[in-house]
Amino acid sequence: MSDSTAIAQGVAADTHHAHPPYQRHHFETIAQQNDATNFAMWLFLLTEIMFFGGLFTAYLIYRNWYYPAFVAASHQLDVRWGTLNTLVLIFSSFTVAMGVWCAETRRKNGLVLCLVLTFIFGMTFLGIKTVEYHEKWEKHHIPGIHYSLQSFMDPAKDEAARAYGDKPLPLDMARHTEIYFFLYFAMTGMHALHMIIGIGILVFMIFRAQAGAYTTGHVTYVENFGLYWHFVDIVWIYLFALLYLISRHQ
């Protein structure tokens, strides 16, 4: 092909189809663009599942090996805080879903309200998590050199252990509670990190939404953020079940 025809056709290709400003140049249609970005988000969430998967595998193995230690250690978590946090996150999922609906139906004020509410729920979750972490700090349940076996060697003196009627663990089993707590901190910590990233994006979106960015008919960004937020919530549901609930009646 010679130069001149290439240039002529290149110019023609640029001018002959008009498209909305938010359509990127390399997509043929806006539907293709939305499809592609949505699909990419689902794939990204798949990589996240694999990422958390490593930790869940470790949990599964060590729970099987050190079952008594895992039961005793999980009794140290306060199921009331856990339940409250689960409710907070479920509500935040609801507000995000409402936010997507508001964006689709072009309700700017509704969208901003939903995003702000999500922000508040997200911060509440992190606040409650901080209270829980602080409790662990006070009881020396953070793995490391200050880790204390008191609650497991001598459960009669420990309020939480007494409530479940725990029996003292032999020393070598008691020491394995440290692995439980490491996994607890790694998994909830990794989850909290995802929450913090999500809240960062949320703040950015609140400002953009106020400027009317997502209520012009192009809602993929809000939709994809919604997917991410729901995913982080689902991870929490599993963490809540595995870390707080599963050993309650053992």
Added chain:
Amino acid sequence: MSDTIVSLPDQSTARIPKMNYLSKEKGLLSWLLTGDHKRIAILYLISISFFFFLGGSLAGLIRLELLTPQSDLMATDTYNKVFSMHGIVMIFFFLVPSVPATLGNFFLPMMLGAKDLALPKINLLSWYLYVAAGILALYAMASGGVDTGWTFTTPLSTHYVNTQVVTTGLTIFIAGFSSIFTGLNFIVTIHKMRAPGMTWFRMPLFVWAHYAASILMVLGTPVLAIAIVLVALERTIGIGVFDPTKGGDPLLFQHLFWFYSHPAVYIMILPGMGVISEVISTFSRKRVFGYTAVAFSSVAIAVFGFFVWAHHMFIMGISNYAVLVFSLLTMLVAVPSAIKIFNWAFTLYKGSITFETPMLYAFGFMGLFTIGGMTGVFLGTAGTDIHLTETYFIVAHFHFVMVGGMLMAFLSGLHFWWPKMTGRMYPEKISQLAAVVTFIGFNLTFFPQFILGTLGMPRRYAAYPAEFQILNVFSTAGASILGVGYLLPVLYLVWSLKYGEIAGDNPWQATGLEWQTQSPPLTENFTELPIMDHEAYDYEWLERQKEKEVSSVG
């Protein structure tokens, strides 16, 4: 049968098209902020070449040290650092991104008839992550290096060494995300960006191979990321998850690590196999024999590849039953690889074969990969593995597959698509010479290592018993020939940028959509949306196209 299929335009009148992706915008910033997949591919090409020669120099140091039985060129712990950095640089900074991030980035959208990858910004981000990881790797090297080997085996990496394990781990974590983003981008592009008429079974096999490799990148790499995070935490704050004294299990690290790192070898080889399919078809003027089988064998390798990781752990204390199962599954992976080799051989059968440089490299690939793959079966057999593992047999096997296989495929693809990427031909004679030199040098370097391994020379030692010296001298001599074979392409490819012959649109008379546009391509790849109205590798369609052109001009 003619000698060559190359058809170049008349050199006295031919010009490089004025409008193309290279000339569209000027200046450094237009490169650093580009969203164009072709420019990002060039950026990647430059960066991976740098790391290839860095890793290659480290390999040279290893071979020099092994020239004599004593450890005399460097101290033994320096040697440990050199081979560790050789592995890390070559695997994470060359082999994993080699074909996908350069040739794949450049040609995958063009082969599908798309204007770009689905997510251009993510594509650029992936390059920046690669560069950040690369700089961090250089820093880790300069500030003391790491001596755990590229496998970061616990508890060595967590408890016993005093080198830059955490920094290097972070490097790999970042490089991993670069690779995740590349894979994710490819999958989305293949699903959503195909031109009208481009059905799944009309896609070139190059695209199928990249699809399979991308699945591995997306599913495997995050597991490596978390394993590396755990090693870093174990090392810095002593979390105990891999520490037996606290009830942790070092084998868990092995499982997590190899869950990525075994599929990673398929991430490295599959795109290379894609290149070979294109090259073999083009230079024997035939549709790839058993197109569907070759396409599905890529996917089969990706699927089976996830269920064989524990064959790296046969001597590490996993149960005998696990050994049995993983040994069997390892044999299964050989089947789809063999399907590919056989189908390429049948493609050659009664083809009009010509011997241009890409084809020479492709022949090199077929021979060396077959040897590498078959010796892999030795290692997958539990009994022989116990004798051969941790010896030079493993080193030779891995280099036959990765250097003899993947690097040959990369060079084959680079020569094959060079005219499309730059608009100019590489010089044919000297590049054929380079291909032959590489092949000879390669065999001389690595074949003696098979023998050394069966004789029992362990890997990763700076010193060895004197009776192994003669074979090591062969190996080192071969490595210097191999070095020449790799330097030559750099020289003549750079030379060809200015002095090469004008290539024209389709110098090889190949059928892919990427050849039906100008070279170098326009930023938007095609002047109008291409419509795929024929099967892949349809050389009769190409003939009809040419007739049409002649009749319309005449």
